[in-house]
Amino acid sequence: MGKGSETRQLILERAAQTASRSGLDGLTIGQLAGELGLSKSGLFAHFHSKEALQVQTLRHAAELFVDRVVRPALKAPRGEPRLRALFERWLAWAQADVLKGGCLFVAAATELDDLDGPARDELVRQQRDWLELIANVARTGVGEGHFQAGLDTEQLAHDLHGVMLAYHHARRLLRDPRAPQRARSAFDALVRAARAPRPARSARARAS
């Protein structure tokens, strides 16, 4: 099986690019076919519905993400360095380095959060995996002694994700040139807090 899945790959490549700019809904079959020099029906035949195309596009982007972000970062030493590598790789990913429209998952997250269907399901699964990966890397950092013992790694993953989203917003919408340093500053603060033993609590104590 050669030719078919080859053009299919080309289609998904382009689809991910387009979707990163115009969203998964802005993805249109006619447009996509035109850009690739294919006929609408010829392209359509590869996927049997637009919904399927969207899901496949998400999957393709996820593979790209693993290639460009996850896999390289996992080569860094366990614990904090690996967490930092993951973060830095993500910053590059969210820029124009891979998908010219920014992070497709960030765009899809707000687009699909009210809808139902397989595309949403796929994205939710991916995002859970992503957050879990961060949490696991952080947990390894605890084992390595980089981070404090009782660290809530899920919370850290959640917070780091927030830093990434803020970066995406500052960089792509506001076009703030200080976005990267803002993001790194936030990252460092989170890591610092994760390193420190439970902070001394002044008068206004509060349980976590």
Place this chain on the structure above:
Amino acid sequence: MGKGSETRQLILERAAQTASRSGLDGLTIGQLAGELGLSKSGLFAHFHSKEALQVQTLRHAAELFVDRVVRPALKAPRGEPRLRALFERWLAWAQADVLKGGCLFVAAATELDDLDGPARDELVRQQRDWLELIANVARTGVGEGHFQAGLDTEQLAHDLHGVMLAYHHARRLLRDPRAPQRARSAFDALVRAARAPRPARSARARAS
């Protein structure tokens, strides 16, 4: 000048609702007209293009936002309480409390970040105002002695915004019931860091 701007208001009300779910692009004139029992052309006549409708919808949502979030929060005591009020009000706003599709601005941010035109310009202006407002409230907190003297209030605003975005993601996409407490936990950590005097920074050691 009576009847016209009255229905115009009704249209924008509904438009904001729809856009919060389906995005500013998912907003369609025919759909909107049908839901309101108006004719497509009758509705269209109020705005003279779809682009104008989108801009007006953003503006309408901004007014709503000021009413439901900003204005009430500004009644809280200056400094940290006011910052907390702003944050709490935003959490409620981002839920289904006002716009059933979540925060329209969060959705629009990823939708418009690659496009150009008046809708994007309007949103950018709004988001800058919002971040500036947070920074100003934080700065007042410095004056009140709630926060440390050298605090980078813009950074704090940026970080808080990240917490809100992470909340939106966890709540609306992942439907994580722990989202509110995650968000509050992150907020508390940021405020705590803003309170504390600048942490001692030895080469690679932890803060005291």
Place this chain on the structure above:
DNA sequence: TGACAAAACGAACGATCGTGCTAAATTAGG
């Protein structure tokens, strides 16, 4: 109430959407 302006309607336009169907072109295997 009658005249004038504002507002809503109805129909139509060209375009594009997703999706079928059938036929032609291309590829792969013996």
Place this chain on the structure above:
DNA sequence: CCTAATTTAGCACGATCGTTCGTTTTGTCA
């Protein structure tokens, strides 16, 4: 090289998109 399977193209469909235009209804004020 011929054949069978796979891949692409062509064409058409109903629906919906934003937009325009002329007409009709509605509201306002002297």
